[in-house]
Every structure is written in structure tokens, then in C-alpha cells.
Amino acid sequence: MITWLTRGYMTLVYLFLYLPILVLIGYAFNDSRSLYTWGGLSLRWFEAALNNTLLMQATGHSLLLAIVAATGATIVGTLTAIALYRYRFRGKKLLNGLLFTVMMSPDIVMAISLLALFILLGIHLGFISLVLSHITFCIPFIVVTVYSRLSNFNPAILEAAKDLGCNEWQMTRHVLVPIILPAIAAGWLLGFTLSLDDVVVSTFVTGPTYEILPLRIYSMVRVGLKPEVNALATLMLLISLLALLASHLLIKKGSS
Amino acid sequence: MLHFFQRPRSPFKTGVLVLIWGWMLTFVLLPNVMIIFTSVMTRGDSHFIEWQLTLDNYIRVFDPLYLQVFISSLWMAVITTLICLIIGYPFAFAISRFPAHVKPFLMLLVIIPFWTNSLVRTYALKVLLATKGLLNQSLLSLGLIDTPLRMLYTEGAVILGLVYVLLPFMILPLYAVFDQLNYNYIEAAQDLGASKIKTFWHLVIPLTMPGIIAGSLLVLLPAMGMFYIADLLGGAKHLLIGNLIKNQFLDARDWPFGATASIFLTSAMAILLYAYWRSIKLMKQQVNV
Amino acid sequence: MTHPPSVLVSLKDVSKSYDDKTVLAALDLDIYDGEFVTLLGPSGCGKTTILRLIAGFERPNHGQIILAGEEITQQAAHLRHVNTVFQSYALFPHMSVFDNVAFGLRMEKVAEPEVKERAIQALEMVQLANLAHRRPHQLSGGQQQRVAIARAAVKRPRLLLLDEPLSALDYKLRKQMQNELKRLQRQLGITFIFVTHDQEEALSMSDRVIVMREGHIEQIGTPRQVYENPKTLFVARFVGETNLFDAVIQTKNNHHWTLTLAQQNVCIKARTHLAHLAEGQKVKVLLRPEDMRLYAPADRQALADQPCLSGKVIERNYKGMTLDTVIALEQGGQILVSEFFDEEDPDFDYRLGESVLVSWVANWEVILVDEQVSPSVAVSAVEEV
Numbered sequence: 001m002i003t004w005l006t007r008g009y010m011t012l013v014y015l016f017l018y019l020p021i022l023v024l025i026g027y028a029f030n031d032s033r034s035l036y037t038w039g040g041l042s043l044r045w046f047e048a049a050l051n052n053t054l055l056m057q058a059t060g061h062s063l064l065l066a067i068v069a070a071t072g073a074t075i076v077g078t079l080t081a082i083a084l085y086r087y088r089f090r091g092k093k094l095l096n097g098l099l100f101t102v103m104m105s106p107d108i109v110m111a112i113s114l115l116a117l118f119i120l121l122g123i124h125l126g127f128i129s130l131v132l133s134h135i136t137f138c139i140p141f142i143v144v145t146v147y148s149r150l151s152n153f154n155p156a157i158l159e160a161a162k163d164l165g166c167n168e169w170q171m172t173r174h175v176l177v178p179i180i181l182p183a184i185a186a187g188w189l190l191g192f193t194l195s196l197d198d199v200v201v202s203t204f205v206t207g208p209t210y211e212i213l214p215l216r217i218y219s220m221v222r223v224g225l226k227p228e229v230n231a232l233a234t235l236m237l238l239i240s241l242l243a244l245l246a247s248h249l250l251i252k253k254g255s256s
Numbered sequence: 257m258l259h260f261f262q263r264p265r266s267p268f269k270t271g272v273l274v275l276i277w278g279w280m281l282t283f284v285l286l287p288n289v290m291i292i293f294t295s296v297m298t299r300g301d302s303h304f305i306e307w308q309l310t311l312d313n314y315i316r317v318f319d320p321l322y323l324q325v326f327i328s329s330l331w332m333a334v335i336t337t338l339i340c341l342i343i344g345y346p347f348a349f350a351i352s353r354f355p356a357h358v359k360p361f362l363m364l365l366v367i368i369p370f371w372t373n374s375l376v377r378t379y380a381l382k383v384l385l386a387t388k389g390l391l392n393q394s395l396l397s398l399g400l401i402d403t404p405l406r407m408l409y410t411e412g413a414v415i416l417g418l419v420y421v422l423l424p425f426m427i428l429p430l431y432a433v434f435d436q437l438n439y440n441y442i443e444a445a446q447d448l449g450a451s452k453i454k455t456f457w458h459l460v461i462p463l464t465m466p467g468i469i470a471g472s473l474l475v476l477l478p479a480m481g482m483f484y485i486a487d488l489l490g491g492a493k494h495l496l497i498g499n500l501i502k503n504q505f506l507d508a509r510d511w512p513f514g515a516t517a518s519i520f521l522t523s524a525m526a527i528l529l530y531a532y533w534r535s536i537k538l539m540k541q542q543v544n545v
Numbered sequence: 546m547t548h549p550p551s552v553l554v555s556l557k558d559v560s561k562s563y564d565d566k567t568v569l570a571a572l573d574l575d576i577y578d579g580e581f582v583t584l585l586g587p588s589g590c591g592k593t594t595i596l597r598l599i600a601g602f603e604r605p606n607h608g609q610i611i612l613a614g615e616e617i618t619q620q621a622a623h624l625r626h627v628n629t630v631f632q633s634y635a636l637f638p639h640m641s642v643f644d645n646v647a648f649g650l651r652m653e654k655v656a657e658p659e660v661k662e663r664a665i666q667a668l669e670m671v672q673l674a675n676l677a678h679r680r681p682h683q684l685s686g687g688q689q690q691r692v693a694i695a696r697a698a699v700k701r702p703r704l705l706l707l708d709e710p711l712s713a714l715d716y717k718l719r720k721q722m723q724n725e726l727k728r729l730q731r732q733l734g735i736t737f738i739f740v741t742h743d744q745e746e747a748l749s750m751s752d753r754v755i756v757m758r759e760g761h762i763e764q765i766g767t768p769r770q771v772y773e774n775p776k777t778l779f780v781a782r783f784v785g786e787t788n789l790f791d792a793v794i795q796t797k798n799n800h801h802w803t804l805t806l807a808q809q810n811v812c813i814k815a816r817t818h819l820a821h822l823a824e825g826q827k828v829k830v831l832l833r834p835e836d837m838r839l840y841a842p843a844d845r846q847a848l849a850d851q852p853c854l855s856g857k858v859i860e861r862n863y864k865g866m867t868l869d870t871v872i873a874l875e876q877g878g879q880i881l882v883s884e885f886f887d888e889e890d891p892d893f894d895y896r897l898g899e900s901v902l903v904s905w906v907a908n909w910e911v912i913l914v915d916e917q918v919s920p921s922v923a924v925s926a927v928e929e930v
Binding site for chain 2: 119133
């Protein structure tokens with residue numbers, strides 16, 4: 001039913017999506033100092049990357065930021081999803097619209113508005129401003145992930161919990177959250193990768209005292225191509241891939 | 257069911273609502289209102305802005321120097337969106353016609369790039385396109401060209417980079433509408449005498465419009481803002497509105513003008529969002545029938 | 546039909562399979578001009594596939610489809626003079642009711658004034674002209690159904706295909722639409738092929754019923770033939786409620802047979818078309834619940850020359866129009882009797898546990914030899930196509 005023309009076309013598109021990544025990974029294992037000549041397999045650039053103190057410090061910062069931001073966004077996002085699913089309240093449509101707007105709006109618009117906010121409130125640009133910003137742009141994605149699990153959930157289960165004497169909090173804590181836990185975990189992983197991935201917002205709201213990995217890489221590759229970046233980028237791809245697969249399995253498990 | 261939702265308020269519910277509303281008001285609504293205010297203020301030397309109302313910033317947008325950046329950025333973004341649509345539309349359709357057990361895997365392959373760092377992927381493209389990069393080397397050794405092509409630091413490179421990073425954002429919403437598209441409509445159109453081309457024009461395009469608009473929204477807006485792609489692949493010459501905003505905020509320290517530029521981006525978003533809401537309404541009707 | 550009908554559609558030796566699953570196996574079928582034909586069968590029997598082959602949404606793996614003397618086997622769907630009313634209606638959600646109905650005419654490049662006239666006419670025919678400007682989702686299910694019919698009928702097709710069009714409606718509306726469809730079919734003079742799994746619907750609407758099972762045709766006949774003379778056990782079970790018994794022919798002469806049925810001897814009239822069956826042959830006996838009558842044991846004498854079984858009442862269910870009684874037969878086995886309610890009859894009401902006699906009009910029982918249709922049965926009373 002699916003013609004060879006279609007298959008050929010799809011292969012080309014996939015090739016377009018993956019070729020640069022595969023070439024990058026190939027170069028990461030290239031022994032040669034020059035990027036463009038093949039000098040045999042080697043792990044020297046992974047070693048160089050791991051020995052680069054600045055790079056490693058930035059990596060540590062980024063991981064810490066991603067974990068804190070993902071956790072914060074997961075708490076707020078999950079509670080929001082539950083509220084949107086469970087309650088009627090004034091301004092529900094507005095809240096939905098706001099979340100949708102945040103998800104759709106270009107990063108740079110959010111970046112400058114947050115920068116203006118932090119300056120006005122006198123919040124020091126650094127870890128705190130980064131965490132607050134990252135939580136903000138992660139929230140809608142987590143709301144969507146958790147809400148989609150909630151929306152095919154039998155509300156009678158919650159009525160049963162109430163019937164058996166749970167108050168609102170007990171019902172959420174002992175019945176609702178355990179059931180949607182896979183979706184919550186998947187949301188956390190999505191938040192984690194979004195935070196690790198972000199360049200635009202971080203460029204604006206970071207300060208000189210707290211350098212994070214994407215910005216460190218950015219400043220390194222702006223001027224030229226660095227082989228140790230290939231190695232580090234390969235590691236980052238691996239982390240993202242693992243996070244994606246884990247979240248995929250979690251969502252599958254959650255829906256079965 | 258009704259009374260179940262209308263229980264007297266619990267402290268838990270109140271707490272959750274205060275938290276989320278507080279967050280959204282503080283970190284979304286308030287900052288955006290501030291940007292609107294900033295855009296009608298005057299540039300200040302010590303505190304970024306001075307409390308003096310002016311519309312100068314909106315007039316400055318039409319200064320040929322900036323207007324040129326706006327137009328070229330918009331141009332590149334539109335071309336990027338069109339290319340993504342042309343590549344993504346048949347691609348999403350093709351995936352939706354695969355058997356149900358293959359589709360998730362094919363979509364996973366599209367989602368993987370979406371989850372990987374876009375800066376890293378842009379950098380990978382740069383490695384590929386460099387004068388001594390793999391692409392030039394391959395073309396040289398195949399004898400297709402005699403001297404290496406200058407592919408980096410061109411408008412084409414920026415557009416290629418934008419397409420490369422943003423293509424999954426086009427495919428995902430398109431796939432969602434194709435997957436939900438009730439094939440009965442297409443059969444009904446053919447049954448009533450519509451040829452393949454007419455079916456496509458009168459049925460497939462209108463019914464997939466929410467996906468087309470959502471995909472365009474997700475491509476067009478970032479395509480004007482992703483300054484690091486223009487930076488890495490276009491050098492200093494091919495700027496996006498994003499580069500302009502970034503320069504005004506971080507280098508030139510002219511916040512009011514930067515804010516004005518971002519309002520243009522936001523307005524573009526508002527127009528597209530409106531189109532999206534209209535088409536999603538239609539989509540819901542389609543699902544309910 | 547008074548004059549000999551002409552064939553409108555023929556399927557000749559048509560086979561269809563998906564992957565390795567055979568849906569239709571070497572099927573032959575003729576549909577006559579102007580008739581209302583129903584394809585009846587359980588889901589997966591291939592009835593919808595026949596519609597889709599005629600409409601052109603699928604191509605057969607083998608065989609020919611001929612419409613009005615012209616082979617259309619490989620013709621694209623949009624070129625066929627055949628229209629479909631879809632099970633889900635498939636009304637275009639982004640067009641008004643009027644534009645939906647006008648769509649097919651516009652595709653034919655009919656001039657716009659004529660499009661308008663014919664579309665409004667079609668909507669008047671289904672009494673919806675006043676809702677022409679609405680969107681499909683603003684209509685009720687029954688109204689959407691009518692629009693779907695108008696949209697297909699406005700093209701004046703030779704043949705209208707209806708794929709379970711009433712299945713989404715509630716019982717009362719379904720009854721009403723059944724009448725309306727019959728009226729429309731007569732009024733338009735178009736051939737209807739109607740697909741359903743509801744036997745009651747099939748019997749009440751059709752000129753002919755085609756009972757299908759697992760990709761082949763079990764029986765073709767008028768609703769009466771299919772109901773009263775099922776050719777196979779499958780048809781008997783699928784069409785209406787049935788009491789089914791294993792029986793053995795004990796003795797036979799030219800006038801009467803004696804059968805052992807639930808270990809009681811029953812005398813029935815001889816079956817000429819089954820004359821070849823020998824004594825000792827096993828057969829199946831079908832008895833429709835509504836053909837049965839209950840009598841008090843004292844009436845035994847009066848029933849001397851009628852077939853008769855005895856048992857005890859174990860269940861009574863009042864159904865409004867009828868009273869259903871389940872009888873446990875003396876020698877094992879159960880039988881369902883469905884009698885029209887008659888308040889005047891003092892003997893009508895039997896108590897649970899009461900002994901009764903079950904009888905039926907002689908010759909109304911159906912005798913089948915086997916699950917397989919034997920050639921002799923095939924001739925019985927059913928016209929061959």
C-alpha cells in the first residue's frame with residue numbers, strides 16, 4: 001500500500017534529520033586534531049572534555065539547574081493539571097490560554113520579559129533567576145503531559161475514594177498521584193531536557209557568576225569548531241536520548 | 257457528577273489555585289505588561305529606562321537600518337516555514353498511512369531530534385557545512401565541484417539551519433491532524449465525484465488546517481527569534497529579529513527599542529494564535545460528528 | 546415487480562482479501578434495477594466490503610463488477626454513478642448543510658443556479674430545507690442522517706449504497722427513518738443496497754434479503770422466504786428466535802413422517818423435497834417461538850392429529866405485545882413459546898410448574914439435514930438468482 005516513492009521520500013527526510021548528528025558523533029571519536037581529517041578511533045576528546053575544568057563546572061551547574069527546575073516545574077505543573085481536571089473555577093479558560101501562550105510564544109519574548117522582571121524586582125541574575133525562568137517555560141509542557149493522562153482516567157475512581165472517606169488532599173495523595181505517577185515522571189524528564197536544551201532564555205537571565213553548559217558551548221563554538229565540543233555534544237545527545245526513551249516507556253506504562 | 261465538582265472549597269484546592277495563579281501572574285502576565293510599558297518609555301543611561309512616554313521606538317522600527325533586518329528576518333522565517341510545510345506535509349501524511357504498530361516508532365524517530373539539544377544540532381550542521389567539511393569533501397571527491405563551495409555564512413545556511421532545527425515542530429502537529437482525519441470524509445468526497453486533486457483541495461487542506469496553522473506557528477515564530485542559529489551559520493551578516501532584540505538588550509542597552517521589536521513578534525504570534533483558535537473550533541466539530 | 550427485472554449490478558466471481566485474510570470468496574451476486582436489497586450478516590461477514598467494492602473504495606483481488614452493462618471493476622470511485630450514505634454520515638464539518646448537499650453537483654460542474662435548485666429540492670425531500678445554512682454539528686443525529694441521504698441522492702445515482710445508516714439512532718428514530726427510507730426509495734425509484742446486522746430492520750424494509758456469513762452468501766430471498774424457510778441453520782439462528790432440536794426420522798410413508806424429537810414421538814407431514822432421506826436419518830428441526838401454542842394436558846384428545854410435546858412451565862416473561870413462556874420438556878430440553886397476549890382467553894395464563902402441551906400448526910416446522918446446505922434443500926421454496 002505504501003509505495004517505494006513514499007519510502008524513498010521518508011528515508012531522505014530522516015537522513016536530513018540524522019546525518020548531521022551522526023557526522024558529529026563520528027567526529028567525536030576522531031583522533032585527529034583537525035576536524036576534517038580522519039585520524040582513527042580515539043577517546044581523546046572525551047578525555048579532553050572531562051579534563052576541561054570550566055566545561056565540567058558548567059556541566060555541573062547545568063545538571064543542578066535542570067534537576068531543580070524540572071522538579072519545581074513538575075510540582076507546579078502537576079498541581080495545575082489536577083486543578084484543571086478536577087475543579088471548576090473562575091478564569092479557568094484564561095489560565096488555559098496563558099499556559100498555551102507560554103508554550104507557543106517565542107523564547108526570546110519570554111526571555112526579555114523575565115529579564116525586565118528580575119531587574120525590576122532586584123533579583124540577582126544567576127542561579128535563582130535561571131531556576132525561576134526555567135520552571136516558567138517548563139510548566140505548560142508538564143501540564144500537557146499530565147493532563148493528557150488525567151483526561152482518559154475514570155473519574156469514578158476518585159468518587160470511590162471520596163466515598164471511602166478521603167478528603168481532597170488524601171484522595172490526591174493516595175489515589176490520584178500514584179495512578180498518574182508515570183505521566184508525572186515523563187513530565188519531569190521532559191522538563192529536565194528542556195532545561196538542558198535552553199539557550200535563548202538562559203542567555204538573558206544568567207549572570208557572570210553562574211555559567212551553564214549550553215552557554216559555555218555557545219561561546220566556544222561561536223569562534224571556531226572545537227573537537228572536545230564534539231565529544232561533549234555526543235554525551236549530551238546520549239543523555240537526551242536516554243531521557244526520551246525513559247519517558248516513552250513511562251507514558252506507555254501509564255496508558256496500559 | 258455536577259455536585260461532585262461543586263463541593264465546598266477545600267484548603268487544598270485553594271492552595272493549588274493560589275500557587276498556579278500567583279506563578280502565572282508573576283512570571284508571565286506581569287513581565288509581559290512590563291515589556292509593553294518599556295516599549296513606550298525612553299532609553300535611560302543609568303536604569304535602562306527613563307519614565308518618559310514616547311512612541312519614538314515604534315517609529316524607529318521603520319528606520320531602513322532596522323526595517324531591513326525585520327524584512328529579511330521575516331523573509332527567512334517565511335521561507336523556512338514554507339520549506340518545512342512542503343517537506344513536512346507529505347511526510348506527516350505518509351506516516352499516518354502506515355500500520356498502527358509501525359507509526360509510534362516512525363514518530364519516535366521524529367521526536368528524538370526534538371528532544372536533543374538544538375544548539376548541539378546547529379553546531380553539527382556547521383561541522384557538516386564548513387568549507388573543509390564533510391559535504392564539500394564528498395562533493396569534491398565525487399567530482400561534482402572543483403573548488404569547495406562557500407556554504408557557511410550565507411542566507412541559505414541560516415534557512416537550512418532553521419529548517420533543520422524546526423522541522424520536527426512542523427511534523428508533530430501535522431501528524432496529529434492526519435492521524436485524526438476521518439478517512440470517511442475523503443471517501444465521501446470521492447463518492448460524490450471529486451477527483452483526487454479536488455478532494456485534496458476541498459477536504460484534506462481545510463480539515464488539516466489546524467495542523468498547518470499550528471505547525472506554521474511553531475516554526476515561524478522561533479525562526480525569527482533563534483539568534484544562535486543565525487550567529488553560528490550566518491555570521492554577522494544575516495541577522496534575525498532575535499539577534500536585534502538580543503543586541504538591544506544585552507549590548508546596546510536600549511531596552512525600550514528591544515521591547516518594541518519583541519512586541520512585533522508577539523503581535524505576529526497573536527494573529528497566528530487567532531487563526532489557530534478559529535481552525536481548532538472546526539477541528540472539534542470534526543471530532544464530534 | 547411485475548415485469549422481468551433487469552440486472553443493474555453484477556458481481557462475478559469476486560474475491561477480496563486483506564493481507565492473508567479472505568473477506569469475500571468467489572462471490573456471485575446480481576442486484577436488479579429498482580429493488581431494495583439488504584445485505585444482512587454479523588460483523589466481519591463481508592457485507593460492508595461488498596458496498597465498498599461497488600462504491601470503488603476497494604478493488605477486488607479477482608473478479609468483475611458490472612454496473613448497467615459496463616464493467617467498472619477498476620474505475621475510480623469518483624467516476625462511478627453510485628453514491629454512498631456512510632455509517633458515520635461523513636458530513637463535511639467545515640461546510641454548511643447546503644454546501645454539503647451541493648458538493649457533489651459542484652464536482653460535476655453543474656451550473657450554479659441549477660445546483661441551488663436541486664440542492665434545495667433534495668433538502669425539501671428530507672424536510673430540512675429550513676436548516677440549509679446550519680453546520681452539520683448543529684443538527685441532531687436524525688437530521689444529520691437525512692442530510693447524508695440528501696447529499697447522496699441529489700446526484701441522482703443509479704444505485705444508492707447505505708452502510709448501516711441507522712445504527713447510530715435510537716430505537717424510535719430508527720423505526721421512523723426505516724419508513725422514511727422506504728418512502729424515499731419508492732419516490733426516487735433508485736436501487737438501494739442497504740447493509741445492516743439488524744435482522745428486524747432487514748426484514749421490514751427489503752424486497753430481497755441477502756444473508757451473509759464469513760465472506761459467502763448463505764441465502765437470498767424475500768424477507769418471508771428467509772424467515773419462514775431458512776436454508777441453513779445459520780440463517781435460521783441469525784434471522785429471528787429459534788427453537789432448535791436434533792431429531793431422527795423413525796418411520797416415513799407418502800403422507801406422514803414420525804420423528805423422535807426430545808425423546809418424544811412427533812408426527813409431521815411428509816416433505817416431498819426430502820423424500821430421499823431414509824428412516825434413521827438424523828435431521829434438525831426448527832420451530833419459531835411465535836408459531837407455537839400452549840394447551841392444557843386435558844386438550845390432548847383435541848390435538849390428536851397435530852404435532853405435540855409435553856412439559857412444565859419454568860419461566861414466564863410479559864413482553865407487552867406477547868407473553869413468552871419457557872417450557873422444560875419432559876425428556877429434557879427447553880422450548881420457547883411466544884404467544885400474542887389475549888386477555889379474553891381464560892386458559893391463557895399458566896402458572897410456573899404447571900404441566901402443559903406445546904403444539905404448532907402442522908407443516909410449519911422447518912427440517913434441515915445438516916449444517917451444510919444440501920442441494921435438495923437449496924431448491925426448497927427459494928427462488929434462485
